[in-house]
Amino acid sequence: MKTINVILFGIGNVGSAIINQILQANDQVFNKQGFQINVPIIVNSSLAFYNSNSLGHNWETDFKNFSVPYKIEDIIKFVKHHELENLVAVDATASSNIVNSYLLLIENGFHIVAANKIANSLSYDFYAQLRNHIKAYNRKFYYSTNVGAGLPVLSTLRSLKESGDEVLKVRGVFSGSLSFLFNQLSEGERPFSNILKHARNLGYTEPDPRIDLSGQDVARKLLIIARELDLKFELEHIEVQSLVPKQLNGQTSLEQFNARVLELDCTIEQFVNAKSTNEVLRYVAELDVKEQQAKVKLITVSKNSNYGLLQGTNNLFEIYSKQYGNEPVSIVGAGAGREVTATGVLKDLVAIAQSIANVQSYF
Ligand SMILES: NC(=O)C1=CN([C@@H]2O[C@H](COP(=O)(O)OP(=O)(O)OC[C@H]3O[C@@H](n4cnc5c(N)ncnc54)[C@H](O)[C@@H]3O)[C@@H](O)[C@H]2O)C=CC1
Numbered sequence: 001m002k003t004i005n006v007i008l009f010g011i012g013n014v015g016s017a018i019i020n021q022i023l024q025a026n027d028q029v030f031n032k033q034g035f036q037i038n039v040p041i042i043v044n045s046s047l048a049f050y051n052s053n054s055l056g057h058n059w060e061t062d063f064k065n066f067s068v069p070y071k072i073e074d075i076i077k078f079v080k081h082h083e084l085e086n087l088v089a090v091d092a093t094a095s096s097n098i099v100n101s102y103l104l105l106i107e108n109g110f111h112i113v114a115a116n117k118i119a120n121s122l123s124y125d126f127y128a129q130l131r132n133h134i135k136a137y138n139r140k141f142y143y144s145t146n147v148g149a150g151l152p153v154l155s156t157l158r159s160l161k162e163s164g165d166e167v168l169k170v171r172g173v174f175s176g177s178l179s180f181l182f183n184q185l186s187e188g189e190r191p192f193s194n195i196l197k198h199a200r201n202l203g204y205t206e207p208d209p210r211i212d213l214s215g216q217d218v219a220r221k222l223l224i225i226a227r228e229l230d231l232k233f234e235l236e237h238i239e240v241q242s243l244v245p246k247q248l249n250g251q252t253s254l255e256q257f258n259a260r261v262l263e264l265d266c267t268i269e270q271f272v273n274a275k276s277t278n279e280v281l282r283y284v285a286e287l288d289v290k291e292q293q294a295k296v297k298l299i300t301v302s303k304n305s306n307y308g309l310l311q312g313t314n315n316l317f318e319i320y321s322k323q324y325g326n327e328p329v330s331i332v333g334a335g336a337g338r339e340v341t342a343t344g345v346l347k348d349l350v351a352i353a354q355s356i357a358n359v360q361s362y363f
């Protein structure tokens, strides 16, 4: 039986769901494939809980009672002292702090699985350096949840490219929280700021929802798609329409933004008033590969269109390619949420575990 040792950075919405799904899957699924996943260390922004075997179902109490301040060097010292093998650092934070340690972790034997999009949306130089490091140290870097949460978007793009097809355009609704916000808004019951609060409580938005509202989260996803298609784009290449009111745009703290969130309603009201009754608002992204153009903007669509019919946190990815012609490959499904994202992270972990345990995967 092979053991995969996951060091989990971030125990919020996604991180906590990852732990619970691992604990459930080990006995029911993973052991039958010849491996199990242990989680000997979990950390948040300041504290770490160490357990050289693995967490139990009472991990939250253990964390509360026994976690201690840490530095990344302490994590590395611990795994070496306990001779832990098959190490995977899982980044379930929204912080660049851990990203700054990726290269050091790789040098110390860690594979990387990231829900955090920051690493893949920094400069192209870092994007290339990270991949060179992964190759040089014979590690794996998986990040399927960077685009579309648990949806098979990046794997579909990769398989089209590797089978010789040519992706010409990718467009759609790439934000789960903004999908939820605008399809709830079209119900006409509640103000935008109230729906935003609900989206945050449900774990759909980024820790700072301005990352969603400003279009930065969608721009990161579009950038990651562009780079998967070998376009050496920078974030600046992407034209982004921000929904954050100008007076709140970047000059305020998160606390000040939260205190003034009602001002968001006035901004959104202008867009609502400008559309016709049989239209709804959708926040869309579009990459034109040939024209090398990438845009993120708010548009109006017919209520009865495939965009207008999106519900919940559903994303829509339309992938236009040479072989598929005018009918795109379409991927629709939940684009945010702690459980679907954790499932996406587990898919990445299982891919690493299967390669270590020499398990034949059918896809
Ligand atoms: N929530 C969702 O539906 C999806 C989230 N993601 C990504 O997953 C990541 C986490 O999202 P959530 O769990 O919703 O956020 P969250 O705010 O619920 O959890 C973030 C966790 O990271 C910890 N953290 C912050 N800074 C840290 C640091 N320097 N070192 C270690 N831990 C640190 C926080 O203490 C918290 O436990 C984000 O990057 C997000 O973009 C990706 C797809 C979907």
Ligand SMILES: N[C@@H](CC=O)C(=O)O
Residues within 6 Å of the ligand: 146, 148, 149, 174, 175, 176, 177, 178, 204, 205, 206, 212, 217, 335, 336, 337
């Ligand atoms: N905040 C993001 C989470 C998934 O990437 C979103 O709303 O899509």
